[in-house]
Amino acid sequence: MSVTAHSTLFSPAIESFWQHTFLGGDVLQHSAELSVATQADLDAARRVMLLRRAAGQLQAVCTPALAERLALRQQPVRNEAMLRERLQQADLPLHGADYLFHFSEADKTALMQEITPSSVRQLQAADAELFAAFQGAASEQDLDDAYVELDHWAVFGAFEQERLICAASMYPWDGQQIADMGVLTLPPYRGQGHASRVVRAISRHALTLGYQPQYRCQHDNIASAALARSAGLSLFGSWEVISPDAAD
Template identity: 55%
Template sequence: MTNYAAVITDFWQTMFRGDVRYGDETVTVTANPDLAHDRRAMVLETVEGPAALVVTPDLAERLDFSGRPDLSELRRRLSDVDITLHGADHLFYFTRAARDRLLAEGPADHVRQLTRQDVDLFDAFTSSASESDLDDAFVELDHWAVFGVFEDGRLVAAASMYPWQKSTLADVGVLTLPSYRGRGHARHVVRAICRYAYHQRHQPQYRCQLDNDASVALARSAGLTRFGQWDVVAE
């Protein structure tokens, strides 16, 4: 994980800190009494290194660690104690080298930051998108940062960010109108908003569901590298 900024690896180590209740070469289970109710069970699988499961102490007491269970078996045993996980998200970040290339890059002429004065443009943009696309992208004009791509004076793609988990990580969502896809707009707007995040001393974070192949392809084309996947208890 040395390819990533220390703030990223430190964040995830802190999220999964606790008293070790079980561990082998593939997974470590910790118990943390400070977990919020909606974070009472979380799983992190990184590209490098063993997986991690953190739970509240009461869940740790109820879990069965006999027989050297692997992560898939631990997931099943969580369901035995009425814990269902939401379904993992990919986690993408810029490596240090990719960050340096991004920061050395100039802005694209057709991409700019959006403000509240762009409300009419933004409303016209969202009215042209489907409800499912809007829900999946979670791009909002009142987020911490918002950038848009324009074609012939029309807003055709947008990305927004908000600080995530009370940290310096900034979670990004992106949406391109269907008839304007395949033109590189999403890549340009993601890189623009991530460059802005770095200038504001935040670390860009890109999350998407495991089966969203188009979003995975976008993350990679924008220069991000897969760090791992994160899952959390479903409510």
């Protein structure tokens, strides 16, 4: 599937977060096509990460120990293929990539001027029975993939005849002013715009509280990527982290 990035300007908070993540440590090489850096404080689950910006540049970061193991100081990599070959030779496979979507500054302005539809509202603890019925009507796979929970930082839902048919939840991500979201629509109600309206409503709520909405989905999740675009988000890039099966 081809996902086309809009020519957009993202929030300085978003740019700053990813800039610090990938270029905030010891920069080993940097060009318009490829940057490689080390960060001493990466946790084990993210000891190697790649970010392919929608504009084209590939950014890589790893721990200093892995930089030595990959000989990145002694033998700089010329391109992405060389970097991935080094990772493969070192038995450091990457997990399947996630698309990262954010609202552009221009699209946020339009979003904040909207009025939330009457069929969409924020969910509270008092909605536990409705939410339990919603979960009971969804498959285990859908529940695992979406990770929508009533006790998350913010939860919104769409209703049809008082039945909860779509829900999205958010939680602060990586200790930043970024709110990562999940969304799930019950199968009989998909393709009717419910998820798009819920995503926009919960995103508006996050922005009101000073958080930047973030939407992630794996590359092979065509429907989820399409939802992000229909909700007005723009592609920021593709993010990969080291696989849990990678060698220590």
